[in-house]
Amino acid sequence: MDKQQQESRSSSNKKVDLGVIATWVKKHASLYEAATRHPFIESIRNGTVDLSSFRRWLGQDYIFVRAFVPFVASVLVKACNETDDSSDMEVILGGMAALNDELAWFKKEASKWGVTLSAIVPLAANVRYCSFLKSLMSLEVEYTVALTAFWAIEAVYQDSFAYCLEEDTETPEELKETCYRWGNDDFGEWCCTLEERANRRLQMASEDVRKKAEAVFLRVLELEIEFWDMSRVGI
Numbered sequence: 434m435d436k437q438q439q440e441s442r443s444s445s446n447k448k449v450d451l452g453v454i455a456t457w458v459k460k461h462a463s464l465y466e467a468a469t470r471h472p473f474i475e476s477i478r479n480g481t482v483d484l485s486s487f488r489r490w491l492g493q494d495y496i497f498v499r500a501f502v503p504f505v506a507s508v509l510v511k512a513c514n515e516t517d518d519s520s521d522m523e524v525i526l527g528g529m530a531a532l533n534d535e536l537a538w539f540k541k542e543a544s545k546w547g548v549t550l551s552a553i554v555p556l557a558a559n560v561r562y563c564s565f566l567k568s569l570m571s572l573e574v575e576y577t578v579a580l581t582a583f584w585a586i587e588a589v590y591q592d593s594f595a596y597c598l599e600e601d602t603e604t605p606e607e608l609k610e611t612c613y614r615w616g617n618d619d620f621g622e623w624c625c626t627l628e629e630r631a632n633r634r635l636q637m638a639s640e641d642v643r644k645k646a647e648a649v650f651l652r653v654l655e656l657e658i659e660f661w662d663m664s665r666v667g668i
């Protein structure tokens with residue numbers, strides 16, 4: 434990536450350096466927006482959400498998160514093998530700890546909404562996403578690529594649910610706890626730290642690895658869109 438691509442103008446019209454990831458978010462803004470401002474999310478935000486769609490999302494996401502845990506563990510193993518900077522390990526471990534709470538939260542929430550988690554059959558888009566996660570666990574996938582995927586997966590949820598918590602939204606009271614789970618400021622800050630760690634690796638990566646990471650970022654966005662779609666129409 435050349436210098437020009439990484440520069441942007443600040444409000445005072447000074448040139449500021451953008452990280453690699455911010456450059457990609459800008460370059461692929463329409464896809465990023467489709468993933469983080471999806472009609473399912475818009476329907477939560479404007480209060481028109483169909484609760485059967487919400488229940489479907491809840492059950493499917495529980496299955497996804499169970500598959501996500503071993504993926505994050507594989508990122509942690511790669512971090513231990515490929516970097517002597519312990520900051521990466523600490524950030525990834527923080528993410529794993531949050532996933533432990535997340536699984537407990539799904540169980541509690543499922544019983545509140547009358548969703549029987551043991552009876553959930555993964556739908557096609559979820560199966561595709563989980564097999565993509567599995568493919569990223571391969572030893573052949575570089576740490577930088579896997580770390581970028583981890584960031585993208587978490588960032589889509591953070592951005593989407595934080596949007597539902599902005600002022601003057603019609604998010605139903607009973608869904609605010611769900612939005613807060615990923616939309617809260619602490620999780621937002623953790624995502625920013627993860628982005629910094631990924632940017633640091635991307636900055637020092639070869640062009641080939643950077644290209645692979647960009648492709649994985651785009652694939653995550655597509656899969657997140659399909660995941661939201663599935664919640665709405667059950668395809």
Ligand SMILES: Cc1ncc(CN)c(N)n1
Nearest residue numbers: 494497498586587590660
């Ligand atoms: C599909 C999906 N993407 C991301 C996240 C956030 N861990 C999630 N729970 N589910």
